[in-house]
Amino acid sequence: MRLYGREFASRLLLGTALYPSPDILAACVRAASPALVTVSLRREGAGLRAGEGFWSLVRDLGVPVLPNTAGCHTAREAVTTAQMAREVFDTDWIKLEVIGESDTLQPDVFGLVEAARILSGEGFKVLPYTTEDLVVAERLLEAGCEVLMPWGAPIGSGRGLNNLFGLRALRAHFPEVPLVVDAGIGLPSHAAAAMELGYDAILLNTAVAKAGDPAAMARAFAQAIEAGRTAFLSDPMEGRDMASPSTPVFGRAVLA
């Protein structure tokens, strides 16, 4: 998979929040070999020494870091957080989140486009957490984003793909743009379904961190994403309403 000109072997982007322990997080990363791990500057900054410990743990994982602007509610807050993240994590990649509504954690798409334009202008590689809205997608591309990350469902809900029609339409409208389903994935089958639609990658966190056996679930997600991608590339059959015998028979059985 290619994002902003960089090649990644994996199509899984894994969040680093909510794990029962740092060791379990490390086991999940080993089990799934994600392309990137997301980290929240606000979380690390709040913990001070705990944050430093967490940062060295993440560095030791040996996986490229994608800082995010989780918890930001305005474009200005998100831009400042991204600028600080660039210093702290020494990367110009940013997962841009501007939250607009607290029940659904739905993105504020107006603030998102504004922040994306500013950050792209400053040389950031912006990966925006957005909805499946086609017009917003167009604006984000105009603002300089080379990747789009529509939600599957509200963050942490585990509902899967809430709007299959919208996600399919987005894929069809932007065949050349790398698209990552971000948030709301609850099961490996949800991830596989998104990959079967032709999505390029999946970003998830809660479903792995909150599983009874997080490392096993991380591995299951990696396998499902791989399987979904292979299925997409295999040109799946068209669904149909009526039965079609899968064992054609010729002539009549002769019964003695």
Ligand SMILES: CC(=O)[C@@H](O)[C@H](O)COP(=O)(O)O
């Ligand atoms: C880790 C991160 O960036 C989250 O904000 C992301 O959207 C994941 O969502 P889930 O926890 O629903 O997988």
